[in-house]
Amino acid sequence: MVTLSEENYLKAIYHLGNQGDNTVSTNAIAEQIDAKASSVTDMIKKLAEKELANYIKYQGVSLTETGRLTARSVIRKHRLWETFLVNKLNFSWHEVHDIAEQLEHIKSEKLIDKLDDFLENPTHDPHGDPIPDKHGNYTKIKSKSILDISTGSQGVLISVKDSSKAFLKYLNKNELALGDMIRVVDFEPFDESFTIETKSKTMTISKNVAENLYLSV
């Protein structure tokens, strides 16, 4: 039995270390979870005790195979609920994260499998992030940040790296959405800005925006 709080820690370690593979620092988790480092140390010990995490004092923490699978199952739930909220209840993509943070902790295997079917087994959530299947497997679409794409080439907007409300609302305001075909037409070295072209318009975006937009390659 994994508690709500434990699930949140597992998710944090998973996201901070590359799928929980890399070692993650106490402070990094504290920042992510919005707790103090001492609280994190307590919880890490508990996770290690339960064999969900590998932990050596002062040396950071990573996930065991069980921990990794548990984290993925929480992420699966989070992303399926986000998809439900957007596709079925007509929420906008910037509104769903906080609600999914609550829904991801509902315990019922059958519920989540039925939800998956109801949504027709989506492979990606409203922010373009992959949804693990019930065994924890998923495939990430190959994509590159606009920062790493050569001027003149184009691709479909596949996902956003930053899923914060502020960034998503910026994209809404500028009518940029997942699925849009985007061509990178110019790069301005002075302020590292890019000019991009979509079906409907041409616009300039800052480096900060460019690095958060991922196009199919």
Next chain:
Amino acid sequence: MVTLSEENYLKAIYHLGNQGDNTVSTNAIAEQIDAKASSVTDMIKKLAEKELANYIKYQGVSLTETGRLTARSVIRKHRLWETFLVNKLNFSWHEVHDIAEQLEHIKSEKLIDKLDDFLENPTHDPHGDPIPDKHGNYTKIKSKSILDISTGSQGVLISVKDSSKAFLKYLNKNELALGDMIRVVDFEPFDESFTIETKSKTMTISKNVAENLYLSV
């Protein structure tokens, strides 16, 4: 801010006292919540402190207007989620209560309003219980237990008083469902059993079953 545990106590008091109007005993709540009486006393004090309950030592507890509305909002969520699970995810009516017990605590006014619309503003849940609207108002369909209906008369099965898994599975096995037209054709005084007739069959039911089936009048 009302905690998950507080919500459960408010619901218990609401259900045990007539909409929280009547005074409810500590032991009754303890049984409903599956906790010890001493734990109940602690919580009742907290609810009174927050002006959600009226409480006089040794004299039982009832709900304030705020407490009543809060309870109704939790019940609204519970019944909407049950409706979602049955109507959209194809759960059977005996499987949904435990999951709804979790979902009823998700906090988002917007979520529940959108869910309500998505379900096309249902007035009753899968067990025939009325769903309060966002202001806490609802209308109960006039109905009577088979126990109180005269032999020879008939009505539509509107709701079940006992929503336990065991009873609902009994009804599934015997192919009795909400919406069925039922005629009471005989009463046997010896064992207080009833013979009822539906579109598809005639069967005998015990007093225990009869008192839990409510027909429209």
Next chain:
DNA sequence: ATAAATTTTTAGTCTTCCCTAAAAATATTT
């Protein structure tokens, strides 16, 4: 009207998850 039984409350703990402050270990400068 007492005595006995039952219900309810109080007193004292426990667990979970969080905190602050201080100590210990590790990393970075000089």
Next chain:
DNA sequence: AAATATTTTTAGGGAAGACTAAAAATTTAT
């Protein structure tokens, strides 16, 4: 290689919500 700065852990608590055991109040039986 020290000295300094930073990170991490330990020690000691707090709030919420549950528990047991004992005391107090109320109800029921005699």
